[in-house]
Amino acid sequence: MARVVVVGAGMGGLAAAARLGAAGHDVTVVEQAGTHGGKLGTLSRDGYTFDTGPSLLTLPEVYRDLFAATGAPLDEVVEVVPVDPTCHYRFPDGVELDLPHVEAEVGPALATAFGPTAAEQWGSVMADAARLWDLVGEPVLQRPLRGVLDLVRRSANVRDLAAIAPWRTLRSLGRRLPDPRLRMLLDRYATYTGSDPRRVPALMSVVPFVEQRFGGWYVRGGLRRLADALADRCLEVGARLRYDAPVCRVEVDARGVTGVRLRDGEVLGADVVVSDVDARSLYRDLLPDRRAQRSLDRVDPSLSGFVLLLALRGRTPNPRHHRVLFPQDYDAEFDAVFGRSPRPVEDPTVYVCSPADPAVAPAGDEAWFVLVNAPRHGPVDWTAPGLADRYGDHVLDVLTRRGLDVRDRVRWREVRTPADWERDTGSVGGAIYGSSSNGPRAALLRPANRARVRGLFLVGGSAHPGGGLPLVAMSAAIVARLIGPA
Known part of the structure; x- marks a missing residue:
């Protein structure tokens, strides 16, 4: 039995902890925030509940395998339902497309x-x-x-x-x-x-x-319930979850890792450390490694996102779970996000998630998650006075021009900027997926799950195989196999 410390309670870290706990290891998860789930967050207020991160589950079999391998089946702890149509698209010429959930109907x-x-x-x-x-x-x-x-x-x-x-x-x-x-x-x-x-x-x-x-899938009550179920599974297999416990260093000696040091000075001894933090943060702050930093510096961090959480009175005609409203010039959006002079996108693609789920809004009302692609915090100072509110108004105006005017239906709104993602999740600049896949190296040669330091392993969106709910769970399965049973 190995003493394992998992740094970060995002979905990759939780999945690794559940598998390693079920395999008989002594597992402790330390998380800088006050809760689990990482980017799979939630906000509840006045009867409205919002997923503040991922809003579509693909490859649910990855999570079915995870839950089956660690205890009760997934479908006994959450209700996974199909989203049909998977998405409604509106193109610049006004043509609309409902992309079906069933492949034969596409x-x-x-x-x-x-x-x-x-x-x-x-x-x-x-x-x-x-x-x-x-x-x-x-x-x-x-x-x-x-x-x-x-x-x-x-x-x-x-x-x-x-x-x-x-x-x-x-x-x-x-x-x-x-x-x-x-x-x-x-x-x-x-x-x-x-x-x-x-x-x-x-x-x-x-x-x-x-x-x-x-197909595309949804967890009844919000995808956050998947994170809650996974955290519960960690506890059921004996893992300990410690919140408000930021790590400042991975401790090593000549043989490999020896544990982690918390910001308050406490040292947790470990034979194995599994890092679910952004690889850039790991190799810059927790275990400085110039060689790894140079490799990561050649890879673009992923884009970030600007989010409006809208508590809306009334119902939208012809509702859809997911909508994507395209701009006239898609390349201008990518120029703004990834170009030499990053800036908020003037004419962005707008993504809207509005589940027809009575658990997420009062009767007769809607809870909308509105996302536009955005450059990271740093290249753009998203904390600049007034910027977030002005851009929020701008996004509502873009929605109006594309046929979804909800401005007079807004009871209240919350804004999330790339600066908020960076603060809350530790991702560099609020990069949603860790590293981008811009270029062959970035797409296929992310940091390896087994680090060069003995006993150190990486999971999560910045490590192989990449970001997104299914892939971070795959990274956890890889790491669990590399470590092996107790």
């Missing part, structure tokens, strides 16, 4: 919106993405990856490596789609990893494939 929906030729072209791109998923879904995403040679070894032949083609971008793949609206739809999936479609590898076409093949 082609007919696209044919109705854009014509049969466009539907066939999208289907061809997704057929190739299915092949990519076979190549990376288990061999790459669910196993440790230590570098380029590992990737080459796991490609059965040269044709497989050519199919992965990490040098080809999602934007270049989109040129197979003559309809500009389909190209815009494909580009959007780069933002699922906080990235720029002009730089993210075409391999990311597996993201829309996964969403369409396995």
Whole structure:
């Protein structure tokens, strides 16, 4: 039995703690904040409840496997329900598309919106993405990856490596789609990893494939309940959760890790340390490593987000769980977020999540989570006086221009900026996904789950295989296998 300290109670850290506790290890989770869940946060006020982070669950089987391996099945502790349509899209020309939850219905929906030729072209791109998923879904995403040679070894032949083609971008793949609206739809999936479609590898076409093949899902009462259930599971398998316990250093000697030091001076001894903090913070602050820092400096952090939480009176006609309202010029948005002069996006894509769930709003009202892509805090000073409120007003005006005027329905609103994400989660600049996937190295060669220091392991969005609810749980499964049973 190893003494394990998990630094950070985000979803990756909790998943690792649950697996390691169930495997018989002595596990303590230390979290700087006063609660668990990391970016999977929540806000409740006056009968309204908001998920303040992820709002769509894909690949729920990853969490079913996690809960089955650590105790009672997932579906006994939370209610996971399909979202149908998965998303409603509005394009700059006013054309609208409901993308169905059921894969077989996607082609007919696209044919109705854009014509049969466009539907066939999208289907061809997704057929190739299915092949990519076979190549990376288990061999790459669910196993440790230590570098380029590992990737080459796991490609059965040269044709497989050519199919992965990490040098080809999602934007270049989109040129197979003559309809500009389909190209815009494909580009959007780069933002699922906080990235720029002009730089993210075409391999990311597996993201829309996964969403369409396995569907989009919601946890009744809000996705935060998934974090609560996972924290409960950690306690059930014997792990200890310590909140308001920030770590200032990972302690090491010549043999490897020896524990962690808390900011108040307390030292927790450990044979194994699992880090669920941003890799940049780990190697800059907790265990300075210039070599690791130089490698990370070559990778863009992911984009951040500006969020409005809107408590709305009344109901919206033709409600949808998820809406995406595209701008006229998508590239201008990515220029603003990732360019040399980062700035709040003037004409942003607006994402709205408004669950038809009686648990999240008073009867007859709605709780809206509104998100726009935003540059990180630092390049933009999101604490500048008045900026957050002015930009919040601007986002409401953009919604109005795109046919969703809710300004006279707002009972109250809360704003979350990249500066808030940085403060609350410790992510550098409020980067939602840790590292972006901008470029082959960033997408496929994130920091390894096993560090160079003996006994140190990494989980979470900045480590392999990446950010998002399914992937951080996969990183925890990888680490649990590397550490092994007690």
